[in-house]
Every structure is written in C-alpha cells, then in structure tokens.
Amino acid sequence: MRIVFKTDYMQDIRPWKDGYQLSLYLILLAFMIAAPYLVDDFYLGEITNVLVWAIAGLGLMVLTGHTGQASLGHAAFLALGCYANIILLEAGMPFMVAFPLAGLITGAVGVLIAIPALRMHGIYLAIATMAMSILTDDIIVLTEPWTGGVVGKFAPPVNVFGVMIDRWGTPKEFYWLILGVTVLITLGYINLLRAPLGRSFIAVRDSEVSAQAMGIDVARTKAISFGISCAITGLGGALMGLYATTFNNETFSVVISIQLLMMIVIGGLGSIHGAFFGAIVIGFLPQFLSISKEYVGAVFGGGTVAIPGLEFGVFGLILIVFILFEPMGIYGRWLKIRTWFELFPFYRKNMFKRKKSYLKTERVR
Amino acid sequence: MEFLQLLISGLANGCVYGLIALGFVLIYKATEAVNFAQGDFMMLGAFITIGLTNAEYMALPFWMALPVSIGIMAVLGYLLDRFVIRRMFGESQTAVVILTIALGFVIRFVAGLIWGHEPQTLENPLAGKDISVGGVVLGMEDVAVIIVTLLLTWSLYEFFNRTKLGLAMQGASQNQLAAYYMGIPVKRVQGLIWALAGAVAGIAGILFAAKGAVDPNTGLLGIKAFAAAVIGGFGSLPGALAGGLIVGVIEPFAARYIAAGYSQVAPYALLLAVLVFRPHGLFSQVRVKKV
Numbered sequence: 001m002r003i004v005f006k007t008d009y010m011q012d013i014r015p016w017k018d019g020y021q022l023s024l025y026l027i028l029l030a031f032m033i034a035a036p037y038l039v040d041d042f043y044l045g046e047i048t049n050v051l052v053w054a055i056a057g058l059g060l061m062v063l064t065g066h067t068g069q070a071s072l073g074h075a076a077f078l079a080l081g082c083y084a085n086i087i088l089l090e091a092g093m094p095f096m097v098a099f100p101l102a103g104l105i106t107g108a109v110g111v112l113i114a115i116p117a118l119r120m121h122g123i124y125l126a127i128a129t130m131a132m133s134i135l136t137d138d139i140i141v142l143t144e145p146w147t148g149g150v151v152g153k154f155a156p157p158v159n160v161f162g163v164m165i166d167r168w169g170t171p172k173e174f175y176w177l178i179l180g181v182t183v184l185i186t187l188g189y190i191n192l193l194r195a196p197l198g199r200s201f202i203a204v205r206d207s208e209v210s211a212q213a214m215g216i217d218v219a220r221t222k223a224i225s226f227g228i229s230c231a232i233t234g235l236g237g238a239l240m241g242l243y244a245t246t247f248n249n250e251t252f253s254v255v256i257s258i259q260l261l262m263m264i265v266i267g268g269l270g271s272i273h274g275a276f277f278g279a280i281v282i283g284f285l286p287q288f289l290s291i292s293k294e295y296v297g298a299v300f301g302g303g304t305v306a307i308p309g310l311e312f313g314v315f316g317l318i319l320i321v322f323i324l325f326e327p328m329g330i331y332g333r334w335l336k337i338r339t340w341f342e343l344f345p346f347y348r349k350n351m352f353k354r355k356k357s358y359l360k361t362e363r364v365r
Numbered sequence: 366m367e368f369l370q371l372l373i374s375g376l377a378n379g380c381v382y383g384l385i386a387l388g389f390v391l392i393y394k395a396t397e398a399v400n401f402a403q404g405d406f407m408m409l410g411a412f413i414t415i416g417l418t419n420a421e422y423m424a425l426p427f428w429m430a431l432p433v434s435i436g437i438m439a440v441l442g443y444l445l446d447r448f449v450i451r452r453m454f455g456e457s458q459t460a461v462v463i464l465t466i467a468l469g470f471v472i473r474f475v476a477g478l479i480w481g482h483e484p485q486t487l488e489n490p491l492a493g494k495d496i497s498v499g500g501v502v503l504g505m506e507d508v509a510v511i512i513v514t515l516l517l518t519w520s521l522y523e524f525f526n527r528t529k530l531g532l533a534m535q536g537a538s539q540n541q542l543a544a545y546y547m548g549i550p551v552k553r554v555q556g557l558i559w560a561l562a563g564a565v566a567g568i569a570g571i572l573f574a575a576k577g578a579v580d581p582n583t584g585l586l587g588i589k590a591f592a593a594a595v596i597g598g599f600g601s602l603p604g605a606l607a608g609g610l611i612v613g614v615i616e617p618f619a620a621r622y623i624a625a626g627y628s629q630v631a632p633y634a635l636l637l638a639v640l641v642f643r644p645h646g647l648f649s650q651v652r653v654k655k656v
Contacts (some may be wrong), residue, residue, distance in 0.1 A: 094424075135630060142627070262466070324453070356453040358541040359397050359456075
C-alpha cells in the first residue's frame with residue numbers, strides 16, 4: 001500500500017504524482033529510445049505504426065475523450081494533414097517548417113468546420129462528421145492537380161537537422177523522429193490538461209449547463225477543442241503519410257475514422273494512456289490474428305484459408321465486450337488492477353460501480 | 366419521358382433508403398439510441414430470405430419464406446436488445462452508437478462467413494416483369510417497393526400516434542424515469558421496438574434483394590439512409606420517408622445532369638447543407654419546453 005502525501009499545493013497540478021511515478025515513465029522512455037537496438041527492423045516498423053496511430057488517437061481524444069464530442073470524421077483531418085505536409089514539401093519547404101505548418105493548417109480548417117458543427121450535438125455531429133469523411137474521398141479526386149487523385153502521391157525522404165530520414169532506408173532514424181514527435185505532443189497534452197483550457201474542456205464534457213454556470217464560453221471552448229484536436233490529428237496524418245510512403249484518395253477512408261474512434265474507446269476514453277493502449281491493439285491485432293491463425297491451422301488444419309473481414313469482425317467483438325463489461329477501456333481495467341494492489345487488502349467490489357442513470361430526450365428542451 | 370423514368374427509379378431506390386431510415390427512426394423515437402447497424406440488419410434480412418427461398422439453399426416457396434424471414438429478423442432484433450443493448454440501459458447515446466457500429470462489423474463478418482462475398486439476388490415471382498403506364502415502363506419490383514413502403518410508413522405512423530403502446534414508446538424515450546413512474550415497462554417496450562425495427566429491416570432487405578444483388582457490404586447503404594433520416598429530421602416517420610425519397614431522387618438526376626465525379630457527392634452535400642442550416646432536419650422534432 002502506497003500513499004502520496006501532499007505537502008504543497010503545486011503537487012496537485014504537477015504532471016506526475018511522485019518521484020516513483022516519474023521514474024517509471026523515465027524508464028519507459030529509456031526503453032523506447034533504446035528500442036531500435038532491442039528489436040529487429042520489422043517490429044520496429046510495427047512500433048512506429050503504433051506511435052503514429054497513437055498521435056492520431058491523441059488528437060481525437062482531445063475532442064471525444066475530453067470535450068465529449070464524438071467525431072466519426074477524423075480521417076478527413078488525417079488526410080488534410082498528410083496532403084498539406086507533402087504539398088508544402090514538394091513546394092520546396094524544409095520539413096521542419098512544413099510539418100508544423102501542416103498541423104496549423106489542419107487546426108485552422110478544423111476551427112472553420114467547428115463553427116457550423118457546433119450547432120449540432122450528439123448524434124447529429126457524429127453523422128455530419130461521418131458525411132464529411134465520406135466526402136473527403138471525392139474531394140481528393142476532384143482536386144487532382146494538387147492531390148494526385150486516384151494515382152496518389154509519394155512521400156519523399158525528409159531532412160531533419162541535416163539527417164535525411166526515409167521510412168525504408170533509415171528505419172531507426174524514422175522511429176526516433178516519430179518517437180520525438182509523440183513525446184512532444186504527449187507532454188503538450190499533459191500540460192493542456194493542467195491548464196484552465198483543458199479543465200474547461202472537461203467541464204464542458206461533464207455538463208454543458210454547469211460549465212456555462214461557471215463562466216465558461218461553451219461554444220468557444222468547443223471550437224478551440226475542435227481546432228487543437230484537428231491540429232494534432234493533422235500532425236498524425238502527416239506522419240502517417242510518411243510512414244505509408246504512398247497514399248491516394250482511398251488511404252484515408254471513412255473506415256479509418258471509425259477505427260480511430262473505436263481505438264480510443266477500447267483504450268479508454270478520457271485518458272492519455274487510452275490512446276496508446278488503443279493504438280497497441282490496432283497496431284498488433286493483424287499480427288496477432290495471423291499468428292493465431294497459423295497456430296490454429298497447425299492444430300486443426302486449414303490455417304492458410306483466408307477469411308475476409310476477419311480483422312474487422314474480431315475488432316468489433318473486442319469492442320462490444322469492452323463497451324458492455326469495461327466501458328472505461330483497457331486503461332479503466334488497469335486502474336482497477338492498480339487500485340487493488342495499492343489498497344490491498346482493502347479493495348471493495350463496488351468501488352468503481354457506475355451510478356444508475358436514466359436517459360432523457362434531447363428533442364425537448 | 367426520360368424525366369419520368371428517372372423519377373420513378375429514383376423513387377423506388379428512395380423507398381429502400383426510406384425503409385432503412387424508418388428503422389433508425391423507430392429505435393430513435395422509442396429508445397433515444399441510434400442503431401448504426403440498421404443497414405447491416407437489412408443486409409442480414411436479405412440474406413436470410415435468400416437462404417430460405419433460393420434454389421441452392423433451402424428452396425422454400427417464396428410466399429412462405431417471407432413471413433418466416435421477417436419473423437426471424439424480429440426475433441433477432443429482440444434477442445439483440447435482450448442480451449446486448451439492454452445492458453446499456455440509461456447510458457449515453459454515444460456509447461450505444463459505438464456499440465452498434467461494432468455490431469455492424471460483426472454482422473458483416475458473420476454474413477460473409479455464412480453466405481460468402483459473391484453478390485446474390487433473391488429469386489422472386491416479380492422478377493423481370495414490368496407494366497407500362499402511358500409509355501413509362503415500370504418494373505414490378507419497383508411498384509411493389511413503393512406500395513409496401515407507403516403502407517408501412519402509414520401504419521407505423523398510425524401505430525405511434527393512435528395506439529397505447531405507441532404512445533408508451535414515445536413516453537419511454539422522452540424521459541425514462543418519468544415513464545417508469547407512469548407504469549410503462551420501459552425495458553420491455555424497448556425490446557418490442559427492437560423487434561419491430563428488426564422486422565422492418567427484414568422487409569427492407571427482401572425488397573432490396575428483389576431489386577438487385579446483395580453482398581455483405583450492402584449494409585453500408587445504411588450511410589445513405591442516415592442522410593435520409595437526418596434530412597427528414599430524426600424522430601419523424603414521414604420525415605424519414607420524405608428524406609429517403611429526396612436522396613433517392615437526387616441520385617439518378619445528379620448522375621444524369623451533373624458531371625461525373627460531382628454526382629455521387631450530391632446526397633452528402635445535401636445532408637451537410639441541411640445540417641448547417643436546419644440542424645434538426647426539415648421535419649424538426651425539437652421543441653422548446655414550456656414551463
């Protein structure tokens with residue numbers, strides 16, 4: 001049993017609880033930095049993929065997890081960030097300028113879209129963003145002179161502080177680049193959550209009426225949240241483009257939007273950890289399935305049979321199980337396990353029990 | 366003539382969208398949840414009917430298979446509510462939305478496993494027949510689709526507004542706690558509405574499979590039905606049908622008169638325009654509470 005004694009008001013808003021927790025994260029970071037020497041290039045590529053998904057997930061987490069606005073259209077912003085980055089690079093801009101600029105552009109577009117989108121809420125917002133995501137495909141084809149349409153584009157090697165980085169040529173450097181961006185965004189996110197702005201996001205999520213009563217401009221807060229969310233997603237999209245190296249109008253389909261939302265739900269809505277846990281599930285599920293299929297095939301025969309849609313079917317099942325039995329996702333389960341150990345032997349069964357709630361219509365107000 | 370022909374085929378397509386949209390609206394009206402898997406329900410209904418009637422499967426007589434497959438869909442809808450959705454009772458709309466999206470993935474996977482991924486059509490007595498009225502040639506399937514949809518919408522509308530059970534369903538959605546106090550068995554009512562939505566999806570599936578080929582990804586048509594439901598204003602049954610017809614009619618006309626590449630954008634562009642200017646749809650159901 002471990003107790004954190006608070007001796008200072010600053011301790012409440014410090015990003016880490018105590019030295020023990022901080023040292024755990026530093027050890028994790030050290031392992032992540034050393035990863036290229038610990039695993040081979042294939043798995044390094046997979047870890048890179050997980051980190052890219054995690055960045056995109058962090059973007060959506062700002063909006064859905066912390067501001068409570070479900071978006072089924074974030075693939076559109078992934079696409080925007082990706083294309084903006086590549087188009088700026090092709091215009092001769094250095095990567096160190098083009099990359100943040102791509103994020104800014106996506107964020108600005110996000111705010112523009114947020115203004116009409118704010119009039120909708122709940123289900124209408126989800127459907128509107130989903131329609132936007134479906135339209136993205138057509139828009140990319142229609143704006144062929146810039147985007148390359150169905151032929152698509154090719155991501156060139158990028159220059160970071162004089163080092164040429166390329167997904168296939170220099171996988172180690174590419175991994176460190178992505179890791180660096182991930183760490184920066186995560187730190188920024190942690191800081192956002194301790195700042196008044198992040199607190200107001202959470203207030204809006206928990207109750208718009210009480211947030212308003214506390215003097216929060218709900219519309220403005222939602223618009224800013226949309227902007228920040230889109231900016232991070234745009235950065236994730238730019239990296240996704242570099243990771244994929246080739247992409248076209250079908251790369252960022254509406255399925256990716258849905259996958260992204262499901263990912264953060266599985267990971268745990270409303271927590272930074274959740275985006276990472278979810279990304280691990282998304283990143284390693286295909287590998288896991290193919291390995292387990294081989295195993296099943298070795299025992300029962302017929303392991304080489306391709307089952308179309310298996311990945312999505314299993315993914316859907318995992319999600320259903322989580323929503324029914326662990327609505328706070330993997331992170332929620334982890335919290336329970338941790339609390340059990342920290343409070344041992346005083347953990348009670350109903351400590352995390354949800355309050356019984358009843359739904360009211362949104363049509364009468 | 367060409368105009369009329371386009372209009373009729375658009376209306377028939379629109380009716381199918383409208384039927385899926387009816388399923389959304391039914392569930393939304395009575396449980397305040399949105400079933401993102403309604404399109405996949407329709408696909409499942411189509412495949413169950415194909416499995417019962419087509420020669421290579423069970424080869425039951427067509428008219429016998431119809432009530433059986435609608436019944437199976439209703440039972441499936443009820444079981445789904447009983448064992449999955451009911452656990453989410455009182456949870457937020459968004460959680461149910463994500464749950465039903467996941468359900469859609471699973472249904473698509475299972476249908477692919479059972480019936481394969483080849484497009485299949487329903488063998489039916491109406492196939493290939495047509496009637497011509499004043500020079501306009503109408504497929505019998507199209508006529509059947511339009512008639513059945515109109516009848517169904519009308520009877521559901523009457524059901525919700527005239528019968529005790531219909532009113533109880535509306536009450537259950539407006540305020541679950543208050544509905545309990547009024548003696549409405551909210552959970553049982555919700556089970557019934559899911560069964561009803563399953564049956565409607567079954568009918569939509571049969572009509573769709575009679576008109577054209579079905580494969581496990583047909584359920585994605587549900588997205589267009591969303592456009593229909595939103596344009597009509599979620600929560601209004603005639604609105605859902607009207608929205609479906611609008612989307613259905615716009616499609617062939619856009620394909621005919623607007624340059625390729627822009628035409629398939631039309632339904633979604635309309636959806637966004639409606640949402641921006643009338644956030645609650647054309648037949649808005651949102652009322653301000655009078656104190």
